[in-house]
Amino acid sequence: MSWYDDRPWMDRYEERVRRVGDIPARTALDMFESAVVTAGDGPAVRYLGGTLGYREVDQLTDGIAAYLLENGFQRGDRLAIYLQNIPQFVLALIGTWKAGGVVVPLNPMYRDELAHILTDAGVTAIVCSESAWADRVGSRASEAGVRIALTSSELDIQTSDDERLFRTVTRARSENVPDLLEVARVRAGATVPDPGLTPEDIALVSYTSGTSGVPKGATNTHRNLTVNSAILRLYEDKPAGAPIFALAPLFHITGMVCQLLTAIDLASPLILVYRFEPGVVLDALERERPIFMVGPSTAYMALMAHPDFSGERFASLEAVMSGGAPLPPAIVERFRELTGKYIRNGYGLTETSAPCVVVPPNLEAPVDPASGTLAIGLPLPCAVVRIIGExxxxxxxxxxxxxxxxxPMVVPAYWNKPDATAQALPGGRLLTGDVGFMDAEGWVYVVDRKKDMINASGFKVWPREVEDVLYQHPAVREAAVVGEPDSYRGETVAAFVSLRPGTTVETADLVEYCRERLATYKAPRRVEIVDELPKTASGKILRREMRRRAPA
Structure with a gap:
């Protein structure tokens, strides 16, 4: 036993949050069926002027399950979803579970990665957009042995035809591939046999973002997912039916658990806007009046930089959370100054089925006085988070x-990867690869990824610390710090920044700004100003792309 096992963070929680031990083990399908009983014809999804009710979703997903079973889909088979944030994503997900299957959520920006994942997961069926099937999915799915394909259009259900979103979107129906909505409507309300799912069955094979190598499939069980969504429901203590805004992509574990499944757990409508476009998001917040939103820090930066930004658009939000990318303290304070809303930090991985550390609703995260790092939160009541040595x-x-x-949120394994499972999940404990520390009250701080540490003349430099300083500069919108080869020091610190609209700054001034606030060896020796930093679809800045730009 060590001090972590005493869970000192529990003293910081309100009593209602400590009731997490009362959460029963259940499947995500059980959770959805409960929502149908609670909400009935109430809205399940609102999408740019269109709406699907819970009872309607229930009937349509019966139809999808019936179609899959008719075509030889069996319990445990995998269905890949390659869609943006549209209602058909929700339909495909629930329909697959009703057929006893496992969902493989795919980043719709994937190209060559598709072949690897479809083959690695042994995918039987796929749902994708019409245009994606014709452009890039069809050939790769055929090569990977995918037997069942359904397509759908992002133009369906919505009524806005917003040029900002759909300017380049056209109909591209394939004669050989059925349409998901047509299939569902023809068979709506079909009698489907009970798939017999258990909480320990795999619900998702969620592939890691690949920021640290080839993507691996984390096997998120139904228990993993429903425990975390129930924890968020207890945390937020919101009434049934309160709208949830989907800022993060649904294929990402943050969007899947903290948005979609939490909305289902609350029998609430999920607000979808196809993809992240700052002006569209700002309009939707004002129109739909959601009470809860979670997304990466980069999304909040983009919203604040938009010319239509105003604090009034965020008035309905009772909880604003960040996840999926590091949250600099300067962004928290700037957002609060402009909107009056405090962004609560959170931390999780694909392997922890989204959050395992979160700032509770009644608290604000402290900032470490030595490094200026914002705490990511307190461990969830049912989790034990610890810091371990080499x-x-x-x-x-x-x-x-x-x-x-x-x-209970930690996945049991990686899909068909026993060696990777043994290395990262020894005895069921996840070794995250993130470096950090915990204070005596249980607040957790992330320093950085182990592999991202810069070794400059033997001195350790953590990119996060330098990035947090850059974010304090009034001209800096985004920052990424990496190590570059140096013949004398081994590595040297380089920074890439994008600027806030209407601002200018000399790179030498940014170097000096860091020198005034950091030890000399930590300050970047080279700063490059770019229009935009490369990111994953979940909003995480890709440092590896910046390393590739390093001088020889």
């Missing part, structure tokens, strides 16, 4: 080491 032993408060997680 020898695997628990470290004391404030000592820096690797973050490890135990709890």
């Amino acid at each position: 020898d695997g032993k628990d470290l004391e408060p404030l000592e820096v080491g690797e973050i490890a997680v135990d709890g």
Whole structure:
């Protein structure tokens, strides 16, 4: 036993949140069926002027399940979803579970990665947009042995025809591939046999973003997903039917659990806007009046930089959370100054089925006085988060080491990867690869990824620390810091920044700004100003892309 096992963070929680031990083990399908009973014809999805009710979704997903079973889909088979944030994503997800299947959510920006994932997961069926099937999915799905394909259009259900979203979207129906909505409507309300799912069955094979190598499939069980969505419901204590806004992509574990499944758990409508376009998001917030939103820090930066931004558009929100990308303290304060809303930090991985550390609703995250790093939160009541050394032993408060997680949200394995499972999930504990520390009250701080550490003349430099300083500069919108080869020092610190609209700054001034606030060896020796930093679809800045731009 160590001090982590005593869970000192529990003293910081309100009593209602401590009731997490009362959450029963259940499947995501059980959760949806409960929502149908609670909400009835109430809205399940609102999409740019169109609406689907819970009872309607129930009937349509019966139709999808019936079609899959008619075509030889069996319990445990995998169905890949390659869609943006549209209602058909929700229909395909629930329909697959009703057929006893496992969903493989795919990033719709994937190209060559598709072949690897479709083959690695042994995908039987796929749902994608019409245009994606014709452009890039059809040939790759055929090569990977996918037997069942359904397409759908992002223009269906919605009524806005917003040029900002759909300017380049056209109909591209294939004669050989059925339409998901047509299939569902023809068979709506069909009698489907009980798939017999259990909480320990795999619900998703969620592929990691690949920021640290070839994507691996994390096997998120139904219990993993429903425990975390129930925790968020307890955390937020919102009434049934309160609208949830989908800022993060649904294929990402943050969007899947913190938005879609949390909305289902609340029997609430999920607000979808196809994809992230700042002006569209701002209009939808004002029109739909959601009470809860979660997304990456980069999305909040983009919203604040938009010319139509105003604090009034966020008036209905009772909870604003960040996840999926590091949250600089300067962004939290700038957002609060402009909107009056505090962004609560959170931390999780695909392997923890979204959050395992979150700032509770009644608290604000402290900032470490030594490094200026914002705490990511307190461990969830049912999780044990610890900091371990290179020898695997628990470290004391404030000592820096690797973050490890135990709890019911941790996946049991990687799909068909026993060696990777043994390495990252020994005995069921997740070794995250993130470096951080915990204070005596249980607040957790992330320093950086182990592999991103810069070694400059033997000195350790964590990119996050330098990035947090750059974010304090009034001209900087986004920042990424990487190590570049240096013949004398081994590595040297380089920074890439994009600027806020209407601002200018000299790169030498940014170097000096960092030198005034950091040890000399931590300050970047080279700064490059770019129009936009490359990101994953979940909003995480891709440092590896910046490393490729390093001088030889």
